[in-house]
Amino acid sequence: MSDDRTCKQTPRVMADHLGARPGSSAGREAARHIADCPDCQAELAGLEPVTARLRQWREQPVPAWNRQPRGRAAFWRNLWLRWQWAPLAASMVLVLAVVFNLRVSVNEAGWQVAFGGAASMPSAAALTAMEERWQQTLTRTERELTNETVQHIESVVQWVEERREADLRVLEASFEQMLEREYQTAQSVRQLATYVQYQEQ
């Protein structure tokens, strides 16, 4: 593997020439260079038998093998392929249920399904019983509500009354204090006048 060539382009030129696709510009350029370069000509003479040897490879027949994938990947994939229609079917069922106004009800008689109207008509006895239950509930609610309201209003009135009396007491005390202060002021003015009068004399 001695390397006594002097052309620095030899690696690129050899690669472009020996690995060139037919008619490629890189191949043509490499061929032009080789035509003028004795170093590359010598190198090519040594390497061409190598590529010729490599191209003698004959395609080997494939040994017998199982082409259909098995195992987990195939299982999940096939499962998906088998059930990928399920979301579409579920969507269709829901659309039909909406379009045809599907109603499902459960009562003492069990499950009932109806399209486009009430699922079932209750009996007269059941209606009467239901009405009585409603009436009882309404009366109890009204009573509780009334008692609670009256108690609440009374407590509010009492609280307001207490606050009013407290306020009156505070007001009265303030008024008395003010009168007291006024009286003292008048006394002071009178004393001052007496003093001034005495001084003038």
Added chain:
Amino acid sequence: MAGRGGDDEALIEAAIRGSARAWDRLVRRYEQRVYNFALRLTGNTTDARDVMQEVFLGVYRSLHRFRGDAQFSSWLFRIAHNKAVDLQRRQRTVAISDTWPGSAGREESGAGEYDSISDDSRPGPLDQALSDEVSEQVLALLLTLPAEQRMVVELKLYQSLTFEAIAEMESISPNTAKTRFYTALRKLRHTLEQENER
């Protein structure tokens, strides 16, 4: 392979819908190319078959993600390339662990560091004879190359990819791909010259 793109798409569509027959036809169309690709890279028929099975299992799993932007064959060989690289990495890991200090392998090897590393990535001997002697010789010749160089030779000479495509696939620059290709050819020439001298 021209003109097969439309056929491939129809088969892919049918296979995605669950047609076992379409999948079978699709596999038969490409299995030989994938098997030979794997055989030249792994160097033995058992590993090649394993890689081929892994490739088609990977394709089967992600078939619904194939968008048809690229050719199916390009997509398929990208997967095959990744599987082959994975296998080479596994082989290298096993080889390195076998030659870890304390084990006998490395002490017995008198080769330099570069050759030692290259040897680690080389597969074992051919486990089953090929259909012809010439191909066996070609395979033996290819197996003297380190894995990275063997991959570039494979992608250039047998898969006819451009150096730009090889560079993208191998995450290297196009110039590095060219250098690897040229270095590989020189190494093979040296090996052939040694054989002829014997």
